[in-house]
Amino acid sequence: MDISSTVLLSHEQALRRRMDVAANNLANVSTAGFKREDPVFREYVEKTGEPQDPVRTTSLVLDQGAVHDTAQGGFQPTGNPIDVMIDGPGYLAVDAPDGTTAYTRAGYLKVGDDGSLVTAGGLPVRGEGGRPIAIPLDQLGKLSIGPDGTVSGAAGALGRIEVTVFDNEAGVDPRGDGLFTASGGRALTAAETKLRSGGIEGSNVQPIVETTNMVEILRAYQTSMKMSEAIGDMRKAAIDKLGRFG
Template identity: 30%
Template sequence: MKALYIASTGMSAQERNVEVISNNIANMRTAGFKRQRAEFEDLLYQQISRAGSQTSDQGTLVPAGLEIGSGVRTVATPRVMSQGSVNVTERELDVAIRGEGFFMIDLPDGRTAYTRDGSFERSPEGTLVNSSGYQMTGGITIPGDVTSVSISPSGLVEGFQGNDTTARTLGQIQLARFTNKSGLESMGDNMFLETGASGPAQVGLPNADSNGNLLQNYLEMANVNSVTEIADLIAAQRAYEMNARVISGADQMMQATSQLR
């Protein structure tokens, strides 16, 4: 009975939906995390009677066709790149982006990664690195004798050295934008990679070139809404249960048919 296979595709799709929702909930406190949503599409249809086909020599047409679907599948899990909440941390190397843009990170293999996680640290050499130890693009170095670091909304990094009464420029943070942010590839560690779907990175200064501005001593948190995720989880569970009931009903129908004498 075809209903068994159709319902099984529905159960598989809702199982994948629950996996996406559970990952969102697990990362509710992950800095810079962007939630995902599952998108579905129906499968091929069996055309038993095609709409618009001729039914007589007089030219009468079928007003509505007879089509039997094959089920559903998960087609994509795009990220929702909306702004997350910005929380104060009081750490001078924590930076949040308010608006468009990604921080750029140099990977050991020569590629550039992109992230909204602005929790930076100093390496033993004084360069700004992320939590994985990868250097921020631009090689911004903070000498060991710098007593205070200031990061402006436009990304200018300054610091006071020794007995200086005026700040010295230490570097400039740049941001990258993409035409299709949802096309970025997730690589874990709060970082994304450029793809053909995302388009090339458009590098510019914060607070200019349509980029957002920077907030020192703040971090952007995940854009996950717990109430929305729980509601979506309940809906996915109910859809899974309904598909399971279809399988149970189809099984009972087959059992009744097999018992006919």
């Protein structure tokens, strides 16, 4: 494979990666708390040539993963007084099935079978100090959550939801099912915590933007294919000429 074909292949692989990310964003337009992603690429410069010849450089594209857009989604009322949206940065800390701590922006909450506050998927939501928030059976139907994350029943406060922030959002990685993994977070104090109850945060994906991106990617891929065909035609023409001389 000659260098021109290698460069085109590198470009087409980057376009495919961009298309996969845009398609995933669009598929999650209705997912609570979903953060759209942007692919990250970097240039790899390859130097070729013999010591006695001038050094030639070729730029290729390397996939460096993706980063999520931290812009906040809109508030979507649900009518459930214990559904919450984090107003600002941060994540709800939950106990993942594998025993680790995971984080989420999806604020669908309910009371689990064991009486603890859990997510829609049944993962325990962590309160202050990493402790679960226990809800007495006689308080069901009388729950409310304050702006500082305090969960209250008819008899008073039952605990406070812990919101964790990360100084480096690039280290917050999606793991699927609306969950993220990260390390080095800091729990917000009651004065720093800002929650809105009675609804959840919607996805920050803008369908028109993602659809436009997909159209642009498709056109770029078509252009790359035409260039590849042109290079192939040039190669065939050169071979024909060499054959006639032979």
